[in-house]
Amino acid sequence: MSISVQHISKSYKNVKALQNISFEVKEGELFGLIGPDGAGKTTLFRILTTLLIANEGTATVAGFNVVLDYKNIRNSVGYMPGKFSLYQDLTVEENLNFFATIFGTTIAENYDLIKEIYVQIEPFKDRRAGKLSGGMKQKLALCCALIHKPKVLFLDEPTTGVDPVSRKEFWEMLKRLQQKDITILVSTPYMDEAELCDRIALIQNGEILEIDTPAEIVKHYPKKMYNVRGDNMYKLIESLKAYEHQYSVYPFGEFVHYTDHRTDFDTESLKDYLKTKGLTDITIATTQPTIEDTFMELAK
């Protein structure tokens, strides 16, 4: 196992940031921690990267205990925190050189690993890090986290606030890094990114709701899911929420994802009901639940 977490708990004063968390990440796996702000993702990252000590439980990373062997872990892992934490007043190249030197290596030695990412920011290598765009900062931070060829890479919300194009490119980069025998633990609040991971843990309020492959997690959804559409989204949501048989009503893009309390449920009766509420152009069709649906069901 590349990462093993056993019954980890952590509290800050009255806040239980993590409650009895356990999971394992296999070597070479791309494992996603999926959950909103405040779920405990960053606390977990800080414990696994030896920056914080848990109140209870044990964990190992790359075979090393996070408390007893913390020095070995620091040499074996790369960590990209959620907040940009490079030296703003150093240039791109100086930052990278600095991190390489700290870890007793050189840019040249591991250039192959970062090449694909670094070439995109190389034209700006003399620019101060503080003057880079968000996307470029993110790429530089990833290079700095990789420059000592870590066995395990920790990425804390690398794509938060990043546009869909850059997010897609970032995930394509992660997939290629995975091919280079690096285990990756990545956190994200974007549920659509969950599907790109080998396995995921859904996490909320310091607790893991479920761990599995994205495909399996979706299969566990307990209800039949319907896409409902009408001419007026606001009226549609209000009307569905007021419907006596509704189990869940969530807007989902151009549709509302609807589930019903009844097991044998006739869509025509719902259609008639919506018509009495003054809605027109109503369509109701079955659809597949997504990871986001599953998360909302588990978090209910």
Added chain:
Amino acid sequence: MSDNKVIQVEGLTKMFGDFTAVNAITFEVEKGEIFGFLGANGAGKTTAMKMLIGISNPTSGKAKVAGFDVFTEAENIKRNIGYMSQKFALYDDLTVKENITFFGGIYGLSRKKIKEKSDALIKELGLDEIANQLVGSLPLGWKQKISFSVSLLHDPKIVFLDEPTGGVDPITRRQFWELIYKAAHLGTTVFVTTHYMDEAEYCDRVSIMVNGKIEALGTPKKLKEQFNAANMNDVFLKLARG
């Protein structure tokens, strides 16, 4: 200007030295419309939005917001719009009530009006139990909902939301959108930026900026047809990747 057009923009341009951040954009937004303003990081969205809310002078072009000219009546614009972003929201060291009172005062509402609005807002969002808590102690989702409601205290014709839902859980994100729908239903125009492409689908119309220009504009349905895409995410990727 017709009463139904809350934003009218024609050839609006902003240059920084030789760099054209916003390149002659033209569009209109109607009363009660939810208008999605999308684009990649660095496409010029923030610069355009700053001009529309009266805090950055355009280099050229024309724009009217809530009936006021961005060149000559910027102060009136600031008084007649609502604005909310992740970065500028509420004061953590004030309670929920104090924040409402403070922003009500900033917007020039009378004490009586502030009291009325404050009570209504607390009731509507179900804030009774937390009204006297410091905002800093609340979950992000609550802060966002309160921040949005505060931006509507002075009944602006239009509210600008800059990535309002970043980082919150999917249920809270949807509750937030229900507030948006409600505001729009009651006649407030909503101008919103987001990186969540499913949220783009919730908008009545969407514009997508690429390198300073509006490269696509229409209802989500029309844009999906135009770009032969299954969803708004595909539309965005096709456009922004060129």
